[in-house]
Amino acid sequence: MHKLARPTLFSFAALIIAVLLSIGVGSVAIPPKEALEVLWNTLEGTAPTSDTNHTYQIILLTLRLPRTILMIMTGAALAGSGCAYQGLFQNPLADPYLIGAASGAGLGAVFSLTLGWPASPLSYLTVPMSAFIGALLTVFLVFQLAKVKKTLPVTNLILAGVAVSSFVTALTSFLLINASGELRRAVVWLLGGSTMAGWKPVLGQLPYMLIGLIGLSAYAYKLNVLQFGDEQALQLGINVNRARTRIVVFATLSTAAAVAFTGVIGFVGLIIPHILRRVTGGDMRHLLPFSMIGGAIFLVLADVTARVIVAPQELPVGIITSLCGAPFFLFILRRSKEKD
Amino acid sequence: MQLRVSIDQAGYDQSAIIRNIHFTLQEGQLLAVIGPNGSGKTTLIRAISQVLPYGEGQYYINGTNLMEANENSRARLMAVVPQSTYVPPSFLVREVVLMGRTPYMNWNGKASRVDEKFVQEAMDQTDVKQFENQLCGELSAGERQRVILARALAQNTPVLLMDEPTSHLDLRYQIEFLELTRTLGLNNGKTVLVAMHDLNLAARFGDVFLAMKNGTTSAYGSVRDVLLPEKLSEIYGLAVRVINLPDGGSTVVIPQ
Numbered sequence: 001m002h003k004l005a006r007p008t009l010f011s012f013a014a015l016i017i018a019v020l021l022s023i024g025v026g027s028v029a030i031p032p033k034e035a036l037e038v039l040w041n042t043l044e045g046t047a048p049t050s051d052t053n054h055t056y057q058i059i060l061l062t063l064r065l066p067r068t069i070l071m072i073m074t075g076a077a078l079a080g081s082g083c084a085y086q087g088l089f090q091n092p093l094a095d096p097y098l099i100g101a102a103s104g105a106g107l108g109a110v111f112s113l114t115l116g117w118p119a120s121p122l123s124y125l126t127v128p129m130s131a132f133i134g135a136l137l138t139v140f141l142v143f144q145l146a147k148v149k150k151t152l153p154v155t156n157l158i159l160a161g162v163a164v165s166s167f168v169t170a171l172t173s174f175l176l177i178n179a180s181g182e183l184r185r186a187v188v189w190l191l192g193g194s195t196m197a198g199w200k201p202v203l204g205q206l207p208y209m210l211i212g213l214i215g216l217s218a219y220a221y222k223l224n225v226l227q228f229g230d231e232q233a234l235q236l237g238i239n240v241n242r243a244r245t246r247i248v249v250f251a252t253l254s255t256a257a258a259v260a261f262t263g264v265i266g267f268v269g270l271i272i273p274h275i276l277r278r279v280t281g282g283d284m285r286h287l288l289p290f291s292m293i294g295g296a297i298f299l300v301l302a303d304v305t306a307r308v309i310v311a312p313q314e315l316p317v318g319i320i321t322s323l324c325g326a327p328f329f330l331f332i333l334r335r336s337k338e339k340d
Numbered sequence: 341m342q343l344r345v346s347i348d349q350a351g352y353d354q355s356a357i358i359r360n361i362h363f364t365l366q367e368g369q370l371l372a373v374i375g376p377n378g379s380g381k382t383t384l385i386r387a388i389s390q391v392l393p394y395g396e397g398q399y400y401i402n403g404t405n406l407m408e409a410n411e412n413s414r415a416r417l418m419a420v421v422p423q424s425t426y427v428p429p430s431f432l433v434r435e436v437v438l439m440g441r442t443p444y445m446n447w448n449g450k451a452s453r454v455d456e457k458f459v460q461e462a463m464d465q466t467d468v469k470q471f472e473n474q475l476c477g478e479l480s481a482g483e484r485q486r487v488i489l490a491r492a493l494a495q496n497t498p499v500l501l502m503d504e505p506t507s508h509l510d511l512r513y514q515i516e517f518l519e520l521t522r523t524l525g526l527n528n529g530k531t532v533l534v535a536m537h538d539l540n541l542a543a544r545f546g547d548v549f550l551a552m553k554n555g556t557t558s559a560y561g562s563v564r565d566v567l568l569p570e571k572l573s574e575i576y577g578l579a580v581r582v583i584n585l586p587d588g589g590s591t592v593v594i595p596q
Contacts (some may be wrong), residue, residue, distance in 0.1 A: 218448075
């Protein structure tokens with residue numbers, strides 16, 4: 001048996017349990033058995049057997065299922081891109097926030113939110129588009145600032161990322177303060193609360209996320225070699241600048257897709273790859289897919305918690321991920337210190 | 341294979357660190373590059389392996405112009421052993437050695453039977469097989485250095501460039517590894533360039549010698565041309581004695 005067979009089975013089982021929890025928990029509780037039955041009937045096209053089942057069907061199909069799928073995709077995108085950034089910069093603290101991707105996406109999204117577009121159906125196209133443009137422009141700016149001749153030293157990249165990020169975040173706050181009517185909506189969004197419901201955000205996010213994550217997976221092996229540093233990677237036959245640029249574009253695309261629809265959700269991209277590296281080892285060909293599944297499980301569970309903790313109100317999921325992410329991260333950090 | 345290097349100047353950001361270095365190595369020859377700290381040995385290896393941002397010169401391995409070849413074809417022609425023994429700690433030893441096969445593997449790093457064969461052979465030659473399934477983070481500096489040497493051997497290139505490859509090895513592994521590279525030169529025609537501090541090891545294994553000082557050639561040639569007391573004193577700023585042992589060939593350098 002392959003050494004990762006057990007973790008693979010375990011993570012898929014955990015994902016299924018998380019999904020059943022997520023579609024079952026809320027103001028109307030739907031037991032897993034009924035939930036599966038309703039979904040099965042819908043797939044078959046048969047009519048609901050009872051009024052209760054009909055209500056369940058509406059709740060599941062218009063609210064909980066799309067929301068759960070959105071959380072799966074967002075978690076996978078955040079953890080996947082975080083994993084790629086950590087490998088690329090050989091820095092366990094690297095995540096979508098480090099090189100300005102998330103804050104740039106935030107600015108882009110807030111910009112289009114303050115224009116009042118969310119009211120129109122067009123917003124499902126414009127918000128991710130403008131988040132992606134914001135993210136790419138920010139990352140491009142960071143790269144330009146960090147570049148020395150033709151090379152891209154990692155330290156410069158991180159410093160420029162931190163500086164540009166704070167500037168971009170300040171711009172975002174400025175936009176928020178000047179926006180009157182959309183303010184609450186945008187603030188909730190910024191905290192990581194999904195303000196959009198239904199299938200449209202799922203469909204809007206899907207293409208960006210797929211291109212981003214498939215692209216990253218294609219560069220998983222090169223990410224392994226890049227961890228030896230630019231010089232050794234070049235000497236081992238990798239076109240370093242090209243590989244790195246593409247990895248950054250794919251990771252930025254994933255980040256922007258996540259941020260555009262669910263706002264700023266911290267810590268997923270940081271802790272999930274960190275924890276899973278202990279299971280899979282450093283090989284990105286294993287760590288990257290595991291991070292995606294792990295990120296999905298984590299975010300689905302965080303979203304469930306966000307829904308029940310102050311029910312009937314809802315917390316933005318970003319608050320949950322930070323509330324449990326930060327202490328857990330410190331716990332891991334401390335434990336690894338004690339081991340040394 | 342023949343390695344021809346002709347450097348007018350090379351360095352970083354328009355400032356030349358090394359200049360006027362010209363030599364041609366024949367197939368199977370071992371060039372020992374000696375010189376004090378900061379004399380440009382590492383920069384020379386970087387220049388030849390085409391990772392320096394700035395340079396004027398010519399580099400050929402047989403007919404191939406290294407400046408025009410892409411990364412992949414260069415990595416099939418020469419392997420480089422860096423001075424640093426840093427290895428990302430969460431990789432297995434076997435995984436790192438297999439990375440030497442990167443220029444031959446597909447986009448996803450899929451190893452063929454041939455790749456596996458070279459990996460096994462390289463691990464045997466450097467005696468790392470015993471810990472092939474260990475994490476690199478668990479190894480000592482000397483063990484990591486042997487893993488990097490194995491990776492370079494697995495790359496199976498006609499030219500091998502090494503920067504202080506034995507700095508963390510104990511006496512036995514130092515001698516064994518340099519014996520191995522000499523054998524590879526004699527039997528497989530591998531052309532080797534080694535930058536080293538230990539003049540006695542250099543004298544024992546080198547066919548040709550390049551002494552560097554302040555980024556340029558101070559002396560080039562055989563033992564008799566380079567390992568001279570007055571030359572070495574000038575390069576290192578320290579009076580030395582050079583003794584030719586009566587066993588026929590061994591040269592020993594000792595500080596006075």
